[in-house]
Amino acid sequence: VQEHGGETIIPVSCALENKLADMSPEEAAKYCEENQVQSALSKVIKTGFSAINLIYFFTAGPDEVKCWQIRRLSKAPQAAGTIHSDFERGFICAEVMKFEDLKELGSEAAVKACGKYKQEGKGYVVQDGDIIFFKFNVSSSGGAKK
Structure with missing residues (x-):
């Protein structure tokens, strides 16, 4: 060794x-x-991820859960940009819960009820294993897109 x-x-x-x-x-x-x-x-x-300075976060919808890889210390808008450049350009906020909280509490509703579902801004540094719902707006007609 x-x-x-x-x-x-x-x-x-x-x-x-x-x-x-x-x-x-x-x-x-x-x-x-x-x-x-x-x-x-x-x-x-x-x-291996740690050795090459990567972490992962998840996005989830009714039909799909997806894992995304980003560089450690990436902020929420940059993480959103790994999904699509429009997400980064029109970033509004990131709704974040920890995987461990979801695993322990059993549902998104339970995580919210315990006050562990957070709304984070542009300065939020994404943590390894975060589950994130990005809100963004790039349309000229207004309104948040998800």
Whole structure:
């Protein structure tokens, strides 16, 4: 390790990862518990993203959830611009909730009820794992577009 700069080393079993990939999430969890093993994929992804100075955020609608990658310390308008340049140009605000809050509380309504759904402006630095709903306006007729 020291010969190569002392960077993080993550042991990975490709055979295990391949086996887990062929299972349902429930089967994989049961297999890992029974065999006292765990997947290293999430650690590989998080460590890799960190090493190249990237984070991710999510957008969600009724039919789709999408993950977007941006540089660490990016502000909300720049994050919006990764989706479409009009989002950055007409940025109004970002409505933000944390993934962990949504996971813990179970719904967007519950996150709002607990006061953990925030409206952020142009200076907001996007955090790793944020779930964001961007409001923007680029039309000449007015009105916020979502």
